[in-house]
Amino acid sequence: MSERKAFIEARLSACLPPPGARPERLTDAMRYAVMPGGKRLRAILCLAAAEAAGGRAEDAAHAACAVELLHAYTLVHDDLPCMDDDVLRRGLPTVHVKYGEAVAVLAGDALLTLAFEVLARTHEARPGMIARLVSELAVAAGAAGVIGGQVEDIASAAAPTRAAIDYVFQHKTADLFRAAVRLGAIAVQASDETLENLSLFANGLGLAFQVTDDILDASESKSGEKPELSCLDVMSEAEARAWARQLTCAARAAIADLPGDASPLATIADRLLSRVE
Amino acid sequence: MSERKAFIEARLSACLPPPGARPERLTDAMRYAVMPGGKRLRAILCLAAAEAAGGRAEDAAHAACAVELLHAYTLVHDDLPCMDDDVLRRGLPTVHVKYGEAVAVLAGDALLTLAFEVLARTHEARPGMIARLVSELAVAAGAAGVIGGQVEDIASAAAPTRAAIDYVFQHKTADLFRAAVRLGAIAVQASDETLENLSLFANGLGLAFQVTDDILDASESKSGEKPELSCLDVMSEAEARAWARQLTCAARAAIADLPGDASPLATIADRLLSRVE
Numbered sequence: 001m002s003e004r005k006a007f008i009e010a011r012l013s014a015c016l017p018p019p020g021a022r023p024e025r026l027t028d029a030m031r032y033a034v035m036p037g038g039k040r041l042r043a044i045l046c047l048a049a050a051e052a053a054g055g056r057a058e059d060a061a062h063a064a065c066a067v068e069l070l071h072a073y074t075l076v077h078d079d080l081p082c083m084d085d086d087v088l089r090r091g092l093p094t095v096h097v098k099y100g101e102a103v104a105v106l107a108g109d110a111l112l113t114l115a116f117e118v119l120a121r122t123h124e125a126r127p128g129m130i131a132r133l134v135s136e137l138a139v140a141a142g143a144a145g146v147i148g149g150q151v152e153d154i155a156s157a158a159a160p161t162r163a164a165i166d167y168v169f170q171h172k173t174a175d176l177f178r179a180a181v182r183l184g185a186i187a188v189q190a191s192d193e194t195l196e197n198l199s200l201f202a203n204g205l206g207l208a209f210q211v212t213d214d215i216l217d218a219s220e221s222k223s224g225e226k227p228e229l230s231c232l233d234v235m236s237e238a239e240a241r242a243w244a245r246q247l248t249c250a251a252r253a254a255i256a257d258l259p260g261d262a263s264p265l266a267t268i269a270d271r272l273l274s275r276v277e
Numbered sequence: 278m279s280e281r282k283a284f285i286e287a288r289l290s291a292c293l294p295p296p297g298a299r300p301e302r303l304t305d306a307m308r309y310a311v312m313p314g315g316k317r318l319r320a321i322l323c324l325a326a327a328e329a330a331g332g333r334a335e336d337a338a339h340a341a342c343a344v345e346l347l348h349a350y351t352l353v354h355d356d357l358p359c360m361d362d363d364v365l366r367r368g369l370p371t372v373h374v375k376y377g378e379a380v381a382v383l384a385g386d387a388l389l390t391l392a393f394e395v396l397a398r399t400h401e402a403r404p405g406m407i408a409r410l411v412s413e414l415a416v417a418a419g420a421a422g423v424i425g426g427q428v429e430d431i432a433s434a435a436a437p438t439r440a441a442i443d444y445v446f447q448h449k450t451a452d453l454f455r456a457a458v459r460l461g462a463i464a465v466q467a468s469d470e471t472l473e474n475l476s477l478f479a480n481g482l483g484l485a486f487q488v489t490d491d492i493l494d495a496s497e498s499k500s501g502e503k504p505e506l507s508c509l510d511v512m513s514e515a516e517a518r519a520w521a522r523q524l525t526c527a528a529r530a531a532i533a534d535l536p537g538d539a540s541p542l543a544t545i546a547d548r549l550l551s552r553v554e
Contacts, residue, residue: 143298
């Protein structure tokens, strides 16, 4: 995992405008938003899916970077004062605190745009693949995907329902997990069956990730913050834990019979669940 | 022109999530930002470039919609309180005034994402083209293009210089004009020479457009607004008018010898200039 993380960090750094590129403030903000970053979970899933499909991780490197850049943009925009109004992320000032709101909006826009630019550079030799990669990422990230999930998240935080939880978890979180593995698999020309099994895996994993996140968040003190939608608003912690276990179990079952080595994917699923076990 | 505008409006409407699509507030905001819209100048340039290159406008329809969606997103984000803080656009409340800031940020994000999704649907039969279209639009719209121009615009509005004007006009405005004609020409498989001539045309036209916009803006009362970068900060109105004439003349010269009918492009250039003559 840490080897994979280092691989992604190096590739991501090379995708970003080099330090000092004009406009320097924008370049700084983009690099600050992406580097050194967190667990790189989505990028690692993308690479692991390529291998589980029987391909080489290297062939999914562009796709992994695109997914990670896209994830970084969602964090920058989600942290804005008009959204979650977060001033810290991973212990550091958020982008808008450090660079101002205007640059934060624009740096997020630039990271989103860069995600598609990076995808368009994938596999020069097989250009037909690019249309599919761009389409998959755009649909997952767009109004019917991640952005739609974020809108519903904000809209339903004050009066949460189980239906809202299901919609927000699916679109805000699981859609990008699903896109991450699909892009990795498409980049290595996986069969439709493999793609479907990996999609099922990632969807369950994404939902389980959000459930365990809510359980972990509930145990931290969060006084004075804006209300945030949590599955614990509509179920007990024991029920949430059982749900996460069930989702992880189903996810693992979906990757029982893949052409390549699925053990890294299984390990990721187990580790996520173990955060709350 | 009005026929072309109607064609684009119909295509754009079909690209957007249908009215009522969930999340409805996001769908409403996206459609409000795009429809009925303004002159559709960039989309019309894209279609006219396809024809000037000897191709069919129809083959550039997806590209024209993508450029227009991208333009619409820049307007939504530029109007935000943390940017230009505009409350009216074309006589109507801006998106953030009508739907709130969070939805405005997200609707802009969704329009940007949709631009790439629409491009990925261009010409199913010639997928190799899509990588090029996506790359062209992403580079033009990204940190070294439109977004970079907007960052410099904000940064230099308080202390304008000629160098800042040149950078901002080139990137904030001309880069998207240039991308519009290039996408139109690429969509109909224009030769490199045609592409180069159309790029020169659109670059000059984009700069001239911004110069004439500044001249027109200066004649309107703008008391109490945030300072905005204008070429009239560094030159007289007569100098600006001469610059616009010179740019338009050079632009027209670049399209003197194209394979198809360049007269619509020439007419657009003449009309833009005539706004200040």
